[in-house]
Amino acid sequence: xxxxxxxxxxxxxxxxxxxxxxxxxxxxxxxxxxxxxxxxxxxxxxxxxxxxxxxxxxxxxxxxxxxxxxxxxxxxxxxxxxxxxxxxxxxxxxxxxxxxxxxxxxxxxxxxxxxxxxxxxxxxxxxxxxxxxxxxxxxxxxxxxxxxxxxxxxxxxxxxxxxxxxxxxxxxxxxxxxxxxxxxxxxxxxxxxxxxxxxxxxxxxxxxxxxxxxxxxxxxxxxxxxxxxxxxxxxxxxxxxxxxxxxxxxxxxxxxxxxxxxxxxxxxxxxxxxxxxxxxxxxxxxxxxxxxxxxxxxxxxxxxxxxxxxxxxxxxxxxxxxxxxxxxxx
Amino acid sequence: xxxxxxxxxxxxxxxxxxxxxxxxxxxxxxxxxxxxxxxxxxxxxxxxxxxxxxxxxxxxxxxxxxxxxxxxxxxxxxxxxxxxxxxxxxxxxxxxxxxxxxxxxxxxxxxxxxxxxxxxxxxxxxxxxxxxxxxxxxxxxxxxxxxxxxxxxxxxxxxxxxxxxxxxxxxxxxxxxxxxxxxxxxxxxxxxxxxxxxxxxxxxxxxxxxxxxxxxxxxxxxxxxxxxxxxxxxxxxxxxxxxxxxxxxxxxxxxxxxxxxxxxxxxxxxxxxxxxxxxxxxxxxxxxxxxxxxxxxxxxxxxxxxxxxxxxxxxxxxxxxxxxxxxxxx
DNA sequence: TTGAAAGCGCTAACAA
DNA sequence: TTGTTAGCGCTTTCAA
Numbered sequence: 001x002x003x004x005x006x007x008x009x010x011x012x013x014x015x016x017x018x019x020x021x022x023x024x025x026x027x028x029x030x031x032x033x034x035x036x037x038x039x040x041x042x043x044x045x046x047x048x049x050x051x052x053x054x055x056x057x058x059x060x061x062x063x064x065x066x067x068x069x070x071x072x073x074x075x076x077x078x079x080x081x082x083x084x085x086x087x088x089x090x091x092x093x094x095x096x097x098x099x100x101x102x103x104x105x106x107x108x109x110x111x112x113x114x115x116x117x118x119x120x121x122x123x124x125x126x127x128x129x130x131x132x133x134x135x136x137x138x139x140x141x142x143x144x145x146x147x148x149x150x151x152x153x154x155x156x157x158x159x160x161x162x163x164x165x166x167x168x169x170x171x172x173x174x175x176x177x178x179x180x181x182x183x184x185x186x187x188x189x190x191x192x193x194x195x196x197x198x199x200x201x202x203x204x205x206x207x208x209x210x211x212x213x214x215x216x217x218x219x220x221x222x223x224x225x226x227x228x229x230x231x232x233x234x235x236x237x238x239x240x241x242x243x244x245x246x247x248x249x250x251x252x253x254x255x256x257x258x259x260x261x262x263x264x265x266x267x268x269x270x271x272x273x274x275x276x277x278x279x280x281x282x283x284x285x286x287x288x289x290x291x292x293x294x295x296x297x298x299x300x301x302x303x304x305x306x307x308x309x310x311x312x313x314x315x316x317x318x319x320x321x322x323x324x325x326x327x328x329x330x
Numbered sequence: 331x332x333x334x335x336x337x338x339x340x341x342x343x344x345x346x347x348x349x350x351x352x353x354x355x356x357x358x359x360x361x362x363x364x365x366x367x368x369x370x371x372x373x374x375x376x377x378x379x380x381x382x383x384x385x386x387x388x389x390x391x392x393x394x395x396x397x398x399x400x401x402x403x404x405x406x407x408x409x410x411x412x413x414x415x416x417x418x419x420x421x422x423x424x425x426x427x428x429x430x431x432x433x434x435x436x437x438x439x440x441x442x443x444x445x446x447x448x449x450x451x452x453x454x455x456x457x458x459x460x461x462x463x464x465x466x467x468x469x470x471x472x473x474x475x476x477x478x479x480x481x482x483x484x485x486x487x488x489x490x491x492x493x494x495x496x497x498x499x500x501x502x503x504x505x506x507x508x509x510x511x512x513x514x515x516x517x518x519x520x521x522x523x524x525x526x527x528x529x530x531x532x533x534x535x536x537x538x539x540x541x542x543x544x545x546x547x548x549x550x551x552x553x554x555x556x557x558x559x560x561x562x563x564x565x566x567x568x569x570x571x572x573x574x575x576x577x578x579x580x581x582x583x584x585x586x587x588x589x590x591x592x593x594x595x596x597x598x599x600x601x602x603x604x605x606x607x608x609x610x611x612x613x614x615x616x617x618x619x620x621x622x623x624x625x626x627x628x629x630x631x632x633x634x635x636x637x638x639x640x641x642x643x644x645x646x647x648x649x650x651x652x653x654x655x656x657x658x659x660x
Numbered sequence: 661t662t663g664a665a666a667g668c669g670c671t672a673a674c675a676a
Numbered sequence: 677t678t679g680t681t682a683g684c685g686c687t688t689t690c691a692a
Contacts, residue, residue, distance in 0.1 A: 001466075004669055015679045020671060027672090028677050050444040051384045052669035055684045060381065062424075062445075071410045071602075076400045083400070083427055092441060094392075095425035097413055111422060114380040115392075136331075217606065246606050253608045272401075273603055276547060276576050278583045334685055345663045350687055357688090358661050382685035385668050 081292025161194025411622025491524025
C-alpha cells in the first residue's frame with residue numbers, strides 16, 4: 001500500500017541505491033535519472049520511512065523534554081520554545097512529565113534510549129551524572145543547575161533575588177519576608193540565598209520572616225496569612241516564584257491588607273499568569289522562552305557534534321515593575 | 331557496545347528466535363531455557379531495540395497530540411491527562427503545536443506518518459476528513475467537534491453557555507453582554523449560540539452587547555473597556571472563555587467598577603488560572619483532564635482494534651460559582 | 661520445543 | 677554514474 005523505496009526504484013527503472021542517493025543528495029547521480037526518480041517519487045507520493053532510516057542510522061530525529069509537570073505554568077513556555085527550535089531543525093519532540101520522581105525519570109530514559117532518541121533536555125533535581133553519561137546520549141540541563149560537567153542553561157537566580165529584595169528596600173520597605181520554594185530545588189535555594197545576602201545584616205532581620213510555600217499558590221497563601229497575623233509590621237514580601245507571590249497577594253486581599261500601599265509583593269519567574277492578577281504582579285523575570293530556545297540550540301549542536309562555545313550559561317534576569325510594589329519611597 | 335538480541339542468544343546458547351519468544355512471551359519455550367535466557371538478559375542488561383521492533387511491526391508505541399499552542403493554559407492540563415494515560419499504556423507522547431495553521435498540521439501529519447505513529451489526538455478547526463482518513467492512522471478529535479464520522483471528545487458548550495447566562499439572570503442581572511471567541515472556532519460559536527438561546531427574546535437584548543475577544547486577555551480587556559464606556563447599564567458579562575473573563579475583570583478594575591457588586595462576570599473552561607485572580611472567577615468548568623484522559627483511552631482502544639461503544643461523547647460541564655458573580659438577587 | 665532464514669525499508673560500502 | 681549486496685535488530689513463518 002504505502003510505497004517503499006523499492007517501488008520507486010522499479011518504476012523509475014533504477015536501483016534502490018540510486019533512489020537513496022537522490023533522496024539523500026549523496027553521491028553522484030545523473031541529472032536525468034535524478035529528474036526521473038524525483039518524478040516517480042511525486043507520482044507515487046512516496047515518503048521515506050523514518051523508522052527504517054533510524055534503524056540503520058541509529059538515530060531518530062527526535063529529542064525529548066523531561067519536565068516535572070507541564071501543568072506548572074513555567075513549563076509550557078519552555079516547552080514551546082524547545083518545540084519551536086527543534087521542529088525547525090526537523091526534530092520531533094517527546095514530552096515527559098516526571099513529577100520530580102527519579103524513578104519516572106529513569107523509566108523515561110530507558111524507553112527513550114530504546115527509541116534511539118537523539119538528545120534530551122532535562123529539568124531535574126535528582127538526576128546524577130553517572131546515569132546521564134552512561135546513557136551516551138547528548139543531554140542539556142535546564143533551569144536547575146545540577147552538574148557542572150553537563151551543558152546547562154539556567155538563570156541568575158541568586159542575583160535576581162538580590163535585585164528583588166534591594167528593590168523592595170529602595171521603595172522604602174522596612175521589613176521584608178521571604179516565601180521559600182521547596183528545599184530540594186536548587187533554584188529555590190539560590191533565591192533564598194540571594195534574599196539572605198541582602199537582608200541578613202539588617203537590624204530587623206529575623207529567621208521568622210522566612211516561610212515555606214512549596215512553589216504553590218495555596219500553601220503560600222496559607223502560610224502568608226499565618227505570618228501576616230503574627231507580624232503585622234511586614235511591608236514587603238519576596239516570593240521565590242510567581243505562583244507563591246500570587247498566593248501572598250490573595251492572602252493580603254483576604255486579610256484586607258492593601259497591596260501595594262501597605263504591603264509590596266514581588267515574585268520570580270515572569271510567567272504569563274503574573275499579568276493576570278489585579279494588581280498585576282511585580283516580578284523578577286527569567287527569559288523563559290529564551291532559555292528553552294537556547295537549550296534546544298545547544299542540544300542540536302551537540303547532536304551534530306559541533307563544539308559548544310559555552311557549555312554552561314547563566315542568563316540575565318530582569319526586574320519587571322508592575323503593580324504589587326509601591327511606587328516610591330515615601 | 332549496546333547488546334543486541336544476538337548477543338543474548340549467543341551467550342545463552344540458543345537462537346535469536348528463542349530469545350525473541352521469551353521477550354514476547356510468545357510460542358513455546360522450555361522453562362529452563364527461559365530461565366537461562368532471562369538470566370543472560372539481566373547479566374547483559376539487555377533491552378530490546380524499539381526501532382527494529384517498529385520496523386517489523388509497523389507501529390511505534392508512540393502517539394501524538396496536536397494542539398494549537400501548549401502555552402494557552404487550557405492545553406497543558408489536557409496534555410498532562412493524555413500523557414498520563416498513554417504512558418501508563420507504554421506509549422510515548424509527541425507534542426506538536428499547530429498555531430491553528432493547517433499547513434503546520436499537515437506537516438506534522440506527514441512526519442508522524444513516516445514514523446509509524448500509532449495514533450493522533452487532534453485539536454483543530456480546519457482539518458478535513460479526507461486527509462485524516464487517508465492517513466490510515468487512528469485519530470480522535472478533542473474539544474472541537476469537527477467531523478461526526480471521527481471519534482470525538484467534547485463538552486456541552488452550548489448548554490454550558492446557557493447555564494452561565496441563566497445563572498447571571500437568576501442573580502438579578504438586567505443586561506448581560508457576551509465576549510465572543512474567534513469566529514473560526516466551533517466551541518466559540520456554540521457558546522455564543524448558547525448565550526443567544528437564553529437572551530435573544532429579552533426586551534433589553536441588542537447585538538451591541540456582543541463583542542469579540544479572540545479568546546485573549548488583552549483584546550477582551552480593551553473591548554470590554556470600550557463596551558463599558560458606551561453602555562454603563564451592563565451588569566453582567568458572559569465571556570466565551572476564562573482568559574477573556576480575566577480581561578473583562580481587569581477592564582472593570584481599571585474603570586473602577588466593582589466586581590461583583592456592580593458587575594458580575596462569568597467565564598468558561600475552568601482553567602486553573604481562573605482561581606488566581608482576585609476576586610476568583612466564577613466559571614463554567616469543563617472536565618479538562620477527563621477530556622484528555624478519555625480521548626487517550628479511546629485512541630488506545632482504537633489502536634488495539636477494540637470497538638468503541640461511544641465514538642462521539644459530549645461531556646457535562648458544571649457551574650463553579652466563585653467570587654466574580656453577585657451572591658443573590660437583590 | 662527449538663532453529664534457520666526471510667524480510668521489515670533503508671543506507672553505504674564496494675564493484676562494475 | 678550506477679547496481680549489488682550486506683547489514684541495522686527484530687519478529688515470525690516454516691521445518692525439524
